[in-house]
Amino acid sequence: MAKWTNISQIKQSIESGSAEEVTTSYLDIIGKSKMNGFVAVSDEAINDARKIDADGHDGALAGVPIAIKDNISTKGLSTSCGSKILHGYVPPYNAHVIEKLKDAGAIVIGKANMDEFAMGTSTESSTYGPTLNPWDKERVPGGSSGGSAAVVAAGEAPVSLGSDTGGSVRCPAAYCGVVGLKPTYGAVSRYGLVSYANSLDQIGPLATNVSDIATVMDVVGGYDARDSTSMKHENNYHDALKDDVDGLKIGVPEEYFGEGIDENVEKSVWDAIQKFEDMGASYEKVSLPHTKYALASYYIIAMSEASSNLARFDGTRYGHRVDGDNWHDMASKTRADGFGDEVKRRVLLGTYALSAGYHDKYYLKALKVRTLVKQDFDKALANVDVLMAPTMPAPAFKIGEKIDDPLSLYLADVNTVPINLAGVPSMSVPCGMTDGLPVGLQIIGNHFDENTIIRAAYSFEQNTDHHNNKPPEVA
Amino acid sequence: MVYENPDGVRIGLEVHVQLNKLNTKLFCGCSTDYHDSDANTHVCPVCLGLPGALPVLNERAVEFAMKIGLALGCDIVEQTQFHRKNYYYPDLPKGFQTTQYDFPIAGEGKVVIEGEDGERDIGITRAHMEEDPGRLQHIGSIDKSKGTLINYNRSGMTLIEIVSEPDMRSPKEARRYLDKLRSILDYLDVFNGDLEGAMRVDANVSVFMGERVEVKNISSFKGAERALLYEIMRQKNQIRRGGEITMETRHFDEAMGVTLSMRTKETENDYRYFPEPDLVPMRVAGRVPDVAATLPELPDAKRKRFLEQYEMSNMHAKALTSHIRVANFYEDVAAKVSPKDAAVWVADILKGELNYRDLGIDAFTLDDIIEIIELVIGNKITEQSGVEIIRAILDEGGKPQDIVQAKGLLKVEDDIVANAVGEAVTENPEAVADYLAGKEKSLNFIVGKVMQKTRGRADAKEAREMVLAKMRS
Numbered sequence: 001m002a003k004w005t006n007i008s009q010i011k012q013s014i015e016s017g018s019a020e021e022v023t024t025s026y027l028d029i030i031g032k033s034k035m036n037g038f039v040a041v042s043d044e045a046i047n048d049a050r051k052i053d054a055d056g057h058d059g060a061l062a063g064v065p066i067a068i069k070d071n072i073s074t075k076g077l078s079t080s081c082g083s084k085i086l087h088g089y090v091p092p093y094n095a096h097v098i099e100k101l102k103d104a105g106a107i108v109i110g111k112a113n114m115d116e117f118a119m120g121t122s123t124e125s126s127t128y129g130p131t132l133n134p135w136d137k138e139r140v141p142g143g144s145s146g147g148s149a150a151v152v153a154a155g156e157a158p159v160s161l162g163s164d165t166g167g168s169v170r171c172p173a174a175y176c177g178v179v180g181l182k183p184t185y186g187a188v189s190r191y192g193l194v195s196y197a198n199s200l201d202q203i204g205p206l207a208t209n210v211s212d213i214a215t216v217m218d219v220v221g222g223y224d225a226r227d228s229t230s231m232k233h234e235n236n237y238h239d240a241l242k243d244d245v246d247g248l249k250i251g252v253p254e255e256y257f258g259e260g261i262d263e264n265v266e267k268s269v270w271d272a273i274q275k276f277e278d279m280g281a282s283y284e285k286v287s288l289p290h291t292k293y294a295l296a297s298y299y300i301i302a303m304s305e306a307s308s309n310l311a312r313f314d315g316t317r318y319g320h321r322v323d324g325d326n327w328h329d330m331a332s333k334t335r336a337d338g339f340g341d342e343v344k345r346r347v348l349l350g351t352y353a354l355s356a357g358y359h360d361k362y363y364l365k366a367l368k369v370r371t372l373v374k375q376d377f378d379k380a381l382a383n384v385d386v387l388m389a390p391t392m393p394a395p396a397f398k399i400g401e402k403i404d405d406p407l408s409l410y411l412a413d414v415n416t417v418p419i420n421l422a423g424v425p426s427m428s429v430p431c432g433m434t435d436g437l438p439v440g441l442q443i444i445g446n447h448f449d450e451n452t453i454i455r456a457a458y459s460f461e462q463n464t465d466h467h468n469n470k471p472p473e474v475a
Numbered sequence: 476m477v478y479e480n481p482d483g484v485r486i487g488l489e490v491h492v493q494l495n496k497l498n499t500k501l502f503c504g505c506s507t508d509y510h511d512s513d514a515n516t517h518v519c520p521v522c523l524g525l526p527g528a529l530p531v532l533n534e535r536a537v538e539f540a541m542k543i544g545l546a547l548g549c550d551i552v553e554q555t556q557f558h559r560k561n562y563y564y565p566d567l568p569k570g571f572q573t574t575q576y577d578f579p580i581a582g583e584g585k586v587v588i589e590g591e592d593g594e595r596d597i598g599i600t601r602a603h604m605e606e607d608p609g610r611l612q613h614i615g616s617i618d619k620s621k622g623t624l625i626n627y628n629r630s631g632m633t634l635i636e637i638v639s640e641p642d643m644r645s646p647k648e649a650r651r652y653l654d655k656l657r658s659i660l661d662y663l664d665v666f667n668g669d670l671e672g673a674m675r676v677d678a679n680v681s682v683f684m685g686e687r688v689e690v691k692n693i694s695s696f697k698g699a700e701r702a703l704l705y706e707i708m709r710q711k712n713q714i715r716r717g718g719e720i721t722m723e724t725r726h727f728d729e730a731m732g733v734t735l736s737m738r739t740k741e742t743e744n745d746y747r748y749f750p751e752p753d754l755v756p757m758r759v760a761g762r763v764p765d766v767a768a769t770l771p772e773l774p775d776a777k778r779k780r781f782l783e784q785y786e787m788s789n790m791h792a793k794a795l796t797s798h799i800r801v802a803n804f805y806e807d808v809a810a811k812v813s814p815k816d817a818a819v820w821v822a823d824i825l826k827g828e829l830n831y832r833d834l835g836i837d838a839f840t841l842d843d844i845i846e847i848i849e850l851v852i853g854n855k856i857t858e859q860s861g862v863e864i865i866r867a868i869l870d871e872g873g874k875p876q877d878i879v880q881a882k883g884l885l886k887v888e889d890d891i892v893a894n895a896v897g898e899a900v901t902e903n904p905e906a907v908a909d910y911l912a913g914k915e916k917s918l919n920f921i922v923g924k925v926m927q928k929t930r931g932r933a934d935a936k937e938a939r940e941m942v943l944a945k946m947r948s
Contacts, residue, residue, distance in 0.1 A: 079527075081526070091525065091527070190527075191527070191528070198752035198753050225531065227753075228529065228531055228753060305752060307747075308559050308561050308571050310570075311571055312526070312568060317523065317568065327623070331563060354748075355747060359747070
């Protein structure tokens with residue numbers, strides 16, 4: 001556990017001490033960790049920190065270590081998406097967000113564990129084995145950005161980047177008791193993010209507090225010509241750090257408190273909403289009627305896109321290869337050996353959904369449902385400023401508990417996937433505990449209205465202590 | 476005369492045109508100038524399909540595609556859309572090809588060709604944009620090769636696939652269509668057809684309204700004609716023997732000159748097309764007027780103008796307008812000498828000599844041809860000497876004046892010819908008598924004597940006139 005819990009403490013330490021000291025301290029902690037949160041540690045981190053000390057740097061993240069999900073391309077540092085098929089692959093280029101982080105002086109300290117190709121809710125499908133939840137080592141940290149959340153919760157990195165296709169930042173943030181933001185689709189360039197489902201993927205930060213989320217977003221957000229889906233939308237996230245929710249209108253979607261919801265989760269979320277009321281906000285119940293179809297739509301679209309995205313992993317150019325009698329034999333054997341079960345399941349289902357004769361029945365229908373889900377959000381957010389709901393219906397489950405029951409794993413995403421279908425931003429913030437495990441409150445906003453979410457979350461943080469809860473060994 | 480099409484032949488062509496005159500590839504900034512470069516030197520994360528790389532549509536490629544669409548009389552789509560065509564092949568780094576599916580950049584249009592029985596419209600179904608895959612290169616010969624190397628320099632090059640209706644009724648019409656298409660593309664200055672793989676052809680052929688067979692891997696226009704001739708004969712023979720034609724894809728073996736079955740319909744790929752999520756639509760409809768304004772005068776229009784403006788024969792007009800550079804060359808020559816002389820010298824003589832040597836019009840300079848024509852018109856050299864100078868320049872190099880000097884081609888003075896004529900007539904009274912008695916051949920004998928005396932530098936036609944005049948005097 002590092003002695004720093006946020007960026008401003010680190011920056012103070014660097015001013016009075018050095019960036020090298022900070023990075024060394026984190027590297028020591030990572031070296032001793034048994035969490036399996038990191039799958040690769042950067043050899044360059046210490047040199048980068050020394051360089052900051054030697055040359056000086058006035059960037060917003062000068063000398064601040066950051067953990068990067070293993071599906072974001074880092075030049076010279078292994079990027080394997082938690083998959084055997086990418087063993088040995090070292091990107092020759094940096095993702096847009098990495099360039100931005102480096103420009104701001106951040107120290108890329110290592111790569112965080114994840115579900116293979118971001119397909120999962122538990123980080124158990126990683127070829128490197130599961131990451132442990134710092135709150136309970138027998139439980140999963142959530143997924144797919146489980147490593148990114150766990151290392152922040154355990155104090156192995158002050159901030160991290162994850163990616164969120166159907167909840168992959170928010171789920172582990174909730175399970176590990178940290179803050180995680182899925183920005184609006186198009187707010188952060190995906191250039192260099194290894195695609196799982198392109199129309200849903202979005203890179204997002206994780207941190208111990210809302211202010212650090214804003215700091216990282218100010219660095220990584222913004223237009224990038226190399227990602228055609230990135231949007232020209234100027235925003236200053238720091239401007240939203242105000243303790244003021246007076247008059248804020250909250251919508252509470254009833255569909256997000258459905259069957260199977262954990263009682264304590266439900267209570268924590270309602271307590272949080274009441275707290276907002278006490279702080280000057282008001283709430284009303286709203287309906288997102290197509291929520292029940294969102295999960296099916298999401299999985300069809302995500303798997304369809306994934307089946308095509310993952311076609312390039314054939315052992316020909318990079319990564320793992322199993323030799324064969326001819327090219328097709330080599331590619332088949334490589335894919336059979338290199339992909340895990342969950343990836344194979346999704347590639348097969350996606351291939352099926354796009355096949356002649358089924359394309360209209362599944363893929364096209366899923367796109368239509370997606371439009372309806374989007375309209376749900378447009379309507380609801382026309383009358384309220386934000387929506388609030390549980391991020392996950394239940395707290396972190398045990399490692400191995402659900403891995404053989406993919407459907408029950410898919411169902412856990414019920415409150416997070418509609419947000420990706422709609423493309424709107426959403427944040428998970430700690431809002432209480434159930435049986436010693438953190439609960440996440442999900443705050444959903446309108447397109448490119450991250451600032452209202454940040455203002456609400458920041459105000460909540462200023463007026464509550466939930467974010468100060470620390471895992472047993474850390475506390 | 477109407478062409479009966481006795482075998483009910485229907486041919487449709489799919490022509491892939493590589494827009495190699497673009498500076499960069501379709502979805503990345505890599506240079507397209509790779510033809511003389513080492514393998515895999517014109518590549519980046521995008522065209523190598525590295526994990527995480529994303530495509531960005533080349534706006535100029537869209538403009539080129541629109542130009543082609545407009546030149547073929549096609550409707551241009553409102554906004555671009557790209558799809559993924561999913562299939563596995565080692566030259567395809569992403570495991571799918573980014574192409575256009577139900578919204579091609581250009582819709583229906585037509586090309587006019589000289590058909591079996593006069594001018595004929597060949598319908599264009601569509602023209603769409605897509606990316607070129609890389610190239611496989613075998614170590615040693617393909618059958619004994621120990622391995623295959625992949626060169627991704629070509630990967631991501633912009634292709635336009637132009638799909639025709641099955642409106643061609645013979646391999647000759649198919650060839651004419653290809654020539655016309657090439658001519659139009661040359662005019663548009665969107666590609667260099669001389670580079671390897673700049674135009675690739677797949678053909679769909681059927682006879683007697685039967686099932687169509689697709690013939691792939693045709694790499695030249697000559698190859699297209701041969702492949703089609705073979706395939707039509709094969710289908711006819713099959714039917715004659717009581718067999719059936721089934722829908723299939725065949726491969727043209729250029730060396731053997733035959734088509735071989737690749738796959739039948741049952742084993743056709745399911746490409747699982749779906750919209751490319753990494754590219755957003757680009758609205759292009761509003762740019763049509765601007766792009767249309769950049770279109771040059773096209774071959775058909777130029778031919779009509781040449782006919783009217785220069786009063787030339789239809790044959791000359793066709794010969795001079797099939798290549799834009801020849802047409803421009805002609806107009807430059809016509810501006811200096813008479814259009815008529817220019818037509819004869821460029822279309823008949825110069826083009827003949829160039830074709831014989833497999834050379835393009837660029838192999839000859841404007842100044843040289845103008846100088847040669849002026850020498851002939853000015854009566855300084857004979858027409859035959861003009862041709863000799865052209866040949867000398869093409870085969871050995873040099874400038875017209877020097878060649879004239881070196882070869883002693885200047886025509887001799889008129890009085891020398893007159894003297895020679897006088898001598899020839901005086902010295903050969905028998906031949907003169909024979910001619911006057913009606914033996915036409917005797918005239919040639921006397922003219923031959925004149926040429927002998929002038930060592931060939933007299934103009935034979937003029938000498939003949941002079942001999943006749945002398946004999947009658």
